[in-house]
Amino acid sequence: MKGLPAETDFVVIGAGVAGLRAAIELASAGRVLVLAKGAFSHHESGQSDVAAVLSDEDEITLHLQDTIEAGNGLCHPAAVKILVEEGAQRIEELIAWGTHAHSTQLTFGPESGHSRGRLLHAQGDSTGTEILRVLRAKAHSIKHISVAESTFTTSLRTEDGRVTGVSLLDAKGTLHHVSCSAVLLATGAMGQIYRNTTNLEPATADGIALGFRAGAELSDMEFVQFHPTVLYLKKAPRFLLSESLRREGAQLRNIELDRFMGKYHPMGELAPRDLVARAIVHEMEVSRAKDPIVYLDLTHLNPAKVQKRFPRIYATFMQHNIDITEDLIPVRPAAHFSIGGVRTDLDGKTNVAGLYAAGEVAACGVHGANRLPSNSLLESLVYGARAGKAMRGEMRELKKTEHPPGAAYANGPVDSGVEELIAQIQNAMWSDVGIVRMRGGMQRAVKTLEEMAPKLQNPGTRRAHEAANLRVAALAVARSALAREESRGAHYRVDYPDHDDKKFLKHSVVRGEKVVFL
Numbered sequence: 001m002k003g004l005p006a007e008t009d010f011v012v013i014g015a016g017v018a019g020l021r022a023a024i025e026l027a028s029a030g031r032v033l034v035l036a037k038g039a040f041s042h043h044e045s046g047q048s049d050v051a052a053v054l055s056d057e058d059e060i061t062l063h064l065q066d067t068i069e070a071g072n073g074l075c076h077p078a079a080v081k082i083l084v085e086e087g088a089q090r091i092e093e094l095i096a097w098g099t100h101a102h103s104t105q106l107t108f109g110p111e112s113g114h115s116r117g118r119l120l121h122a123q124g125d126s127t128g129t130e131i132l133r134v135l136r137a138k139a140h141s142i143k144h145i146s147v148a149e150s151t152f153t154t155s156l157r158t159e160d161g162r163v164t165g166v167s168l169l170d171a172k173g174t175l176h177h178v179s180c181s182a183v184l185l186a187t188g189a190m191g192q193i194y195r196n197t198t199n200l201e202p203a204t205a206d207g208i209a210l211g212f213r214a215g216a217e218l219s220d221m222e223f224v225q226f227h228p229t230v231l232y233l234k235k236a237p238r239f240l241l242s243e244s245l246r247r248e249g250a251q252l253r254n255i256e257l258d259r260f261m262g263k264y265h266p267m268g269e270l271a272p273r274d275l276v277a278r279a280i281v282h283e284m285e286v287s288r289a290k291d292p293i294v295y296l297d298l299t300h301l302n303p304a305k306v307q308k309r310f311p312r313i314y315a316t317f318m319q320h321n322i323d324i325t326e327d328l329i330p331v332r333p334a335a336h337f338s339i340g341g342v343r344t345d346l347d348g349k350t351n352v353a354g355l356y357a358a359g360e361v362a363a364c365g366v367h368g369a370n371r372l373p374s375n376s377l378l379e380s381l382v383y384g385a386r387a388g389k390a391m392r393g394e395m396r397e398l399k400k401t402e403h404p405p406g407a408a409y410a411n412g413p414v415d416s417g418v419e420e421l422i423a424q425i426q427n428a429m430w431s432d433v434g435i436v437r438m439r440g441g442m443q444r445a446v447k448t449l450e451e452m453a454p455k456l457q458n459p460g461t462r463r464a465h466e467a468a469n470l471r472v473a474a475l476a477v478a479r480s481a482l483a484r485e486e487s488r489g490a491h492y493r494v495d496y497p498d499h500d501d502k503k504f505l506k507h508s509v510v511r512g513e514k515v516v517f518l
Helices: 017-026 060-070 077-098 127-140 206-213 243-247 273-287 303-309 311-319 376-394 416-432 439-451 462-483
Strands: 010-013 032-035 106-109 119-122 145-148 152-159 162-169 175-179 182-185 224-231 251-253 294-297 329-338 341-343 355-357 508-511 514-517
Touching (some): 010 017, 010 162, 017 032, 017 127, 152 175, 162 182, 206 341, 273 329, 355 376, 416 439, 416 462, 462 514
Parallel strands (some): 010 032, 010 182
Antiparallel strands (some): 162 175, 224 329, 251 294, 294 329, 508 514
């Protein structure tokens, strides 16, 4: 788009699955401005499959039961019911939209935690990317939707307790203000709070920090899923090796090349991913290696079948001179999915008037304490659509206020001090609020993050804003994890290894500097 408007009806921060699905729903009510942090066409949603009940061999009640069982007592039953009941309609929409210009073939497959084969695959191992392609094409065809690329939202503008617009930096670093009737946070993940993560560089917890500073409550922040099998090469990105590989027969081997998962769970490599991640951590610790790893082994599988089923993974690894059909793959766990986020109701509404959230940035209770694999894309589709529908009722007459663009920020080299602060955040979180947690470590992380606040009070560049956002989210995770004195789902404490339903069969809620359980 040419230039940024001074006002629009709705602003959607984030151009992923949840944001685009909401924008499509909103467009019938007014003008929608979608703010993409990067290049719109380059946004990817990774290898995730999507779970939905479309097969005659499956039932909605079974998907609901599987999701609630995975959630370890903290799923909001009404939220899960909405997810599984509305999921089929959202998928059927995608298929209808996608077949106009592109052949979209969906095939069913199994996954750990699901009692039926309800995982839909499209384009081999690129289902998320294919869903985004369809949503982008649909959004592009609607005249009331405009997309601003390479924009970074610095704050939500509020008046009398209501969100009335956004302040943002354009690609040149110039400050703009946009007034609107309502804002949707759809910024996705916060994985960059950790040193090792599957999340891409833009996943700097922007939506969580924006909402929190505007007065929004955060919930379930202690529940962070770590994917057990992520490529570990010093000069390569942390590329996720899908759980689908283990479903196809891939084996985990320790540094001595022995299979080890049988010691930890009767399901072996197909055990719940949080248990697999902890098992890998233990194997790396007992190896006493200076740079410990374990291996994922596909060498015993049919090479042609592997290449056909996982074309993206195969091609990516060949770029690093690794043939996954012949070579052992060095892996470690890495932060993968944020279960918690900005607290919402079943329509994406937060406790701040005019502010909504959907997708991974939101916490509506659908995942509980542990997300069932492949429910995340479905959540973004279902709750993105619901948030968009609810926001249509927020239309109001906007005040005619002129906000001339602010001075451009310097586009020179990033301040090395900011990068050092980000590294401190990531190291503290990885070491002390990671896969295995203890009171002393979490207290140390909280102290480190609190003491860092003065250094990030007045961010002057986009990267400094990202650092400030990472600190806000990391501190919320650390405080919530410290407050939950039990182990449940994705949250595991050595000093409190058991469930404590009497005290903690509740959701954590971050309000300012306090954590309460409701």
